[in-house]
Amino acid sequence: MSVLTAWQFLITQGHDVVNPLQPEQHVPVPLHGRTVLVNGAAGGVGHLALQLVKWRGARVIAVASGVREAMLRDLGADAFVDYSRAAPEDEIRDVDLVVDAVGGAKSPRFLRTLKPGGALFPIFGLGYEDNGEAARLGITVSTTQVRSSGAQLAEIAPLLNDGTLRVAIDSVYPLADASRAHERAAKGHLAGKILLKVT
Ligand SMILES: NC(=O)c1ccc[n+]([C@@H]2O[C@H](COP(=O)([O-])OP(=O)(O)OC[C@H]3O[C@@H](n4cnc5c(N)ncnc54)[C@H](OP(=O)(O)O)[C@@H]3O)[C@@H](O)[C@H]2O)c1
Structure with missing residues (x-):
């Protein structure tokens, strides 16, 4: 997300769902x-x-x-x-x-x-x-509320694949330790994303 x-x-924005945060739709700028x-x-x-x-x-x-x-x-x-x-x-x-x-x-x-x-x-x-x-x-x-979008993720995937976009990993926790991941998030000052490891 x-x-x-x-x-x-x-x-x-990629959708025309009513913006819950302001009366008009959000419009990106050049x-x-x-x-x-x-x-x-x-x-x-x-x-x-x-x-x-x-x-x-x-x-x-x-x-x-x-x-x-x-x-x-x-x-x-x-x-x-x-x-x-x-x-x-x-x-x-x-x-x-x-x-x-x-x-x-x-x-x-x-x-x-x-x-x-x-x-x-x-x-x-x-x-x-x-x-x-x-x-x-x-x-x-202007502000807006994010909506899930498979179509936009499909546009973004090549940028992740070719390194145009890199996801910084703040920390990694096994899924079983998800509560520790929440504790880390609650401390704030994150550098990128927290990763939950499934296998
Ligand atoms: N509109 C939407 O649909 C939407 C979607 C997602 C998130 N959000 C909101 O957007 C905000 C950011 O989300 P996030 O997931 O990116 O949060 P996050 O991963 O916790 O990142 C917040 C960042 O702000 C930095 N920070 C804290 N105080 C600061 C300050 N005074 N000045 C400058 N940087 C400061 C923190 O690190 P350092 O202090 O170490 O620099 C941290 O890296 C949240 O409030 C979230 O609720 C809105």
């Missing part, structure tokens, strides 16, 4: 030649979003904790901000798109990092309070 989330936000900031870039959705925007020809600024810099540069980040050292919304200006894979109530802080005409996509759309600032700045704020 992480890769489908990134795909449906960034490439094509990426080629644009500058995109990905917040929460080390997480399950974030590290795949980063790679999709690189694949589509954008320059990417990754925001994560400092320990993730090498991983994210290896995945294609052109620039990196360690949010524990500097607030990205104060450091970065004039980006075309912010993909906020942390999202929530703090997402509006990224409005000031965007160009007029830019877009902010909070992946976790709940808690975003629109006080009219986005409209004043000419910025589109």
Whole structure:
């Protein structure tokens, strides 16, 4: 679902089911030649979003904790901000798109990092309070809820096969230890995905 989330936000939504998070359908924006900031870039959705925007020809600024810099540069980040050292919304200006894979109530802080005409996509759309600032700045704020899609997974599979998209593995647990995997997830600060081993 992480890769489908990134795909449906960034490439094509691929369905016309009513968006439960906003009245209008989410529409991806052009990426080629644009500058995109990905917040929460080390997480399950974030590290795949980063790679999709690189694949589509954008320059990417990754925001994560400092320990993730090498991983994210290896995945294609052109620039990196360690949010524990500097607030990205104060450091970065004039980006075309912010993909906020942390999202929530703090997402509006990224409005000031965007160009007029830019877009902010909070992946976790709940808690975003629109006080009219986005409209004043000419910025589109849009979110959506992922839907399963075999057709989109079939489009994505070749990108995984040829290494265009790489899935970072945070940790591996036997299926019988799935409760430990949940404990790991609850601690947060994931680097990619947790894998459950069936055999
Ligand atoms: N709209 C949808 O359909 C949809 C679908 C899937 C997920 N989501 C939502 O999207 C969010 C991300 O999901 P996920 O599966 O990618 O989560 P995740 O794997 O837990 O990743 C979250 C990442 O955020 C980083 N992070 C935490 N605090 C941060 C901060 N202040 N600034 C920057 N990075 C920070 C964490 O690592 P570091 O702190 O070490 O950098 C972690 O890598 C969740 O809220 C989830 O509920 C929405």
